[in-house]
Amino acid sequence: MGSLDTTLPELRNAAGKSQGQLANDIGISRQAYSAIEHGTSTPSTEIALRLATALNTTVESLFRLRQPPSLETAKLTEPLLTGDLVRANIHRVGERWVARPLLGTPSGPAVTKSLPIANALVHASTSAGEAAIDLMEQTREVALVAVGCDPSVAVVAAHLQSRGVELSWHEMGSVAALQELAAGNAHVAGCHLLDRETREYNLPAIARYLPFSTTVITFAVWDQGLVVAPGNPKQIRGVEDLARPGVLTVNREMGSGSRTLLDDALAGSGIDTELVAGYNREAQSHLSVAEAVSIGLADTGIAVRAAAIAFGLDFVSLGQERYDLVIPNHFVEEDAVGELLLALRRPGLQRQIEALGGYDVACMGNQVTAT
Numbered sequence: 001m002g003s004l005d006t007t008l009p010e011l012r013n014a015a016g017k018s019q020g021q022l023a024n025d026i027g028i029s030r031q032a033y034s035a036i037e038h039g040t041s042t043p044s045t046e047i048a049l050r051l052a053t054a055l056n057t058t059v060e061s062l063f064r065l066r067q068p069p070s071l072e073t074a075k076l077t078e079p080l081l082t083g084d085l086v087r088a089n090i091h092r093v094g095e096r097w098v099a100r101p102l103l104g105t106p107s108g109p110a111v112t113k114s115l116p117i118a119n120a121l122v123h124a125s126t127s128a129g130e131a132a133i134d135l136m137e138q139t140r141e142v143a144l145v146a147v148g149c150d151p152s153v154a155v156v157a158a159h160l161q162s163r164g165v166e167l168s169w170h171e172m173g174s175v176a177a178l179q180e181l182a183a184g185n186a187h188v189a190g191c192h193l194l195d196r197e198t199r200e201y202n203l204p205a206i207a208r209y210l211p212f213s214t215t216v217i218t219f220a221v222w223d224q225g226l227v228v229a230p231g232n233p234k235q236i237r238g239v240e241d242l243a244r245p246g247v248l249t250v251n252r253e254m255g256s257g258s259r260t261l262l263d264d265a266l267a268g269s270g271i272d273t274e275l276v277a278g279y280n281r282e283a284q285s286h287l288s289v290a291e292a293v294s295i296g297l298a299d300t301g302i303a304v305r306a307a308a309i310a311f312g313l314d315f316v317s318l319g320q321e322r323y324d325l326v327i328p329n330h331f332v333e334e335d336a337v338g339e340l341l342l343a344l345r346r347p348g349l350q351r352q353i354e355a356l357g358g359y360d361v362a363c364m365g366n367q368v369t370a371t
């Protein structure tokens with residue numbers, strides 16, 4: 001993102017000009033003008049003066065230096081379990097800074113292959129929900145903070161980074177993701193929650209958990225089912241086999257879409273959860289489930305097909321689900337959100353996601369509804 005805030009959109013609209021018309025007036029391309037208006041490009045002195053003249057105003061009225069919020073304190077995403085300094089990442093969401101502790105919290109990362117980089121230390125709360133901050137390095141302006149459980153997000157993040165947009169993603173189940181969005185701790189949340197009464201995906205849950213208007217965009221329709229060892233040695237064909245003696249399951253956490261799907265499938269087969277060995281053993285992500293099966297900690301667990309493929313496992317499909325991205329309407333006009341929406345419609349990114357296996361990207365980037 002650029003270092004300037006601008007009033008160009010307001011003054012251009014007040015003058016009754018389109019982007020193309022104003023660009024033509026000052027002798028630059030519409031694309032170059034759009035980059036200035038969206039803050040991704042800083043105008044030269046000459047172009048700034050031309051814009052001011054064309055809009056009958058001053059350069060000072062058009063542009064001002066962006067002032068970051070104070071970093072003395074930040075809002076905690078969850079309480080600390082210790083009074084000691086805790087490593088954290090600090091990101092700006094809207095007009096405030098949010099601190100997401102990396103260790104010493106009730107919940108932890110789902111699959112950790114290395115220690116994550118932190119840009120700050122947080123310690124004793126200064127007031128309810130806030131923490132004092134000690135910066136470890138210059139904070140980077142993360143454009144998008146996203147929460148959810150889709151294991152393909154690393155591909156999306158890499159695609160956006162190649163276009164100058166940094167995405168910070170935090171793994172959690174669908175209900176937790178919507179709650180984080182409601183609390184103002186993220187720009188985007190992913191969810192796959194089937195409403196048991198209406199049989200509608202996501203929209204009833206969004207209306208239930210979010211107190212503001214949102215735009216809902218389809219990410220993909222994915223295959224969800226039971227991950228099993230190569231060759232399926234326990235001959236698991238469906239949820240009814242989870243109640244067999246000698247079959248050990250790993251489950252997802254309460255509030256996750258995967259657990260909701262498994263519960264519905266068990267209920268539909270008339271199987272009491274108490275008969276499922278390992279039902280209360282929880283993994284925090286699709287990849288965590290697959291990892292548990294791959295190293296022999298469980299015989300099976302519920303996850304997306306892509307997780308099974310990533311670990312070289314077999315897969316028993318339970319059906320398809322729609323995974324949506326939920327964006328508060330007060331963030332929809334942000335440049336980084338616009339870049340995300342553009343990225344979802346690019347064939348290159350769609351092919352990358354489809355190649356992971358079990359993803360139907362035909363509707364990727366389509367708006368479901370504005371609630």
